[in-house]
Amino acid sequence: MTKQADLKLNVHGRVLVAAPSGELDHYKAERLRAQIDSTFEKSSCRHILLDMGGVSFMDSSGIGMIIGRYKKTELSGGRIVIANMSEPISRLFDVSGLSKIVSRAESAGMAMHMLGGSFDE
Amino acid sequence: MNKSLIKLEISAFTENISISRVVAAAFVAPLDPTVEEVTEIKTAVSEAVTNAIIHGYARQGYAEHRGHASEATHALESENSENNEAGDNDFVQIIFSAENRVVTIEVRDSGVGIENIESAREPLFTTKPELERSGMGFSVMESFMDSVEISSLPGEGTSVVLTKKINGAQQ
Ligand SMILES: Nc1ncnc2c1ncn2[C@@H]1O[C@H](COP(=O)(O)OP(=O)(O)OP(=O)(O)O)[C@@H](O)[C@H]1O
Ligand SMILES: [Mg+2]
Numbered sequence: 001m002t003k004q005a006d007l008k009l010n011v012h013g014r015v016l017v018a019a020p021s022g023e024l025d026h027y028k029a030e031r032l033r034a035q036i037d038s039t040f041e042k043s044s045c046r047h048i049l050l051d052m053g054g055v056s057f058m059d060s061s062g063i064g065m066i067i068g069r070y071k072k073t074e075l076s077g078g079r080i081v082i083a084n085m086s087e088p089i090s091r092l093f094d095v096s097g098l099s100k101i102v103s104r105a106e107s108a109g110m111a112m113h114m115l116g117g118s119f120d121e
Numbered sequence: 122m123n124k125s126l127i128k129l130e131i132s133a134f135t136e137n138i139s140i141s142r143v144v145a146a147a148f149v150a151p152l153d154p155t156v157e158e159v160t161e162i163k164t165a166v167s168e169a170v171t172n173a174i175i176h177g178y179a180r181q182g183y184a185e186h187r188g189h190a191s192e193a194t195h196a197l198e199s200e201n202s203e204n205n206e207a208g209d210n211d212f213v214q215i216i217f218s219a220e221n222r223v224v225t226i227e228v229r230d231s232g233v234g235i236e237n238i239e240s241a242r243e244p245l246f247t248t249k250p251e252l253e254r255s256g257m258g259f260s261v262m263e264s265f266m267d268s269v270e271i272s273s274l275p276g277e278g279t280s281v282v283l284t285k286k287i288n289g290a291q292q
Pocket of ligand 2: 168172258
């Protein structure tokens with residue numbers, strides 16, 4: 001029952017770009033992490049760029065999913081950067097303390113720059 | 122709107138969580154809430170309903186198919202019950218009421234219950250770290266709503282009562 005259309009995954013060099021869309025609740029988070037992890041493990045990626053521009057809703061399930069991916073990139077000596085966060089999702093980041101450990105960027109381009117990668121790769 | 126009431130009952134499957142958010146948004150709509158208030162209410166309801174399903178009834182759905190070692194036996198049980206559609210008696214009840222712009226939403230389950238409510242409320246406290254839960258659900262509910270009351274009896278179930286005054290755009 002995986003809805004692939006709900007998640008775009010692209011590899012640019014060392015950076016896995018993941019762009020989910022729709023409502024990121026427990027049901028969705030479980031599917032996202034499975035898809036992100038399997039692509040991450042199969043590729044030679046070290047970093048994850050999570051583009052939240054298409055996410056219309058998120059609860060603490062999304063927080064847990066992001067912390068999990070943060071740990072995963074740390075293990076491979078990489079980082080995770082979150083781009084295009086909406087105002088409500090930003091608030092959830094602040095409430096949960098996630099803003100203290102995960103970097104964010106205004107745009108996917110800036111996030112890519114922070115990760116030292118390029119969309120041309 | 123002076124007094125209104127909606128009772129919603131959903132079977133304990135993780136794919137039903139989104140329905141509770143849709144009904145929450147529709148229920149508060151006549152009060153002319155701000156976009157922010159709607160998001161806060163939807164988020165708090167989503168937290169409480171998710172807790173009822175994944176903790177109360179121990180239904181994790183998809184994660185179980187990936188086999189979490191620490192929960193292998195448990196997962197198998199839940200997977201069976203998740204597939205067992207006929208004779209399925211696990212429901213989450215969501216009762217929406219409003220009086221004079223104060224919205225009250227009660228989320229009830231007849232699941233395992235909470236042994237220690239004090240510690241459950243603590244930020245970062247979770248009994249399901251292997252499911253990548255962050256232990257922030259109650260903290261999110263508390264910061265988005267005016268009050269969060271929890272009552273629970275181990276073996277009987279849990280009730281979470283969320284209240285919030287809707288100020289709306291006009292203030
Ligand atoms: N309806 C419930 N039935 C049984 N236990 C519950 C219920 N709701 C919460 N709990 C218990 O309270 C703990 C804390 O809940 P909380 O929502 O704050 O965190 P979480 O669900 O573990 O993680 P998160 O919500 O951040 O994903 C849970 O780990 C669980 O042990
Ligand atoms: Mg929770």
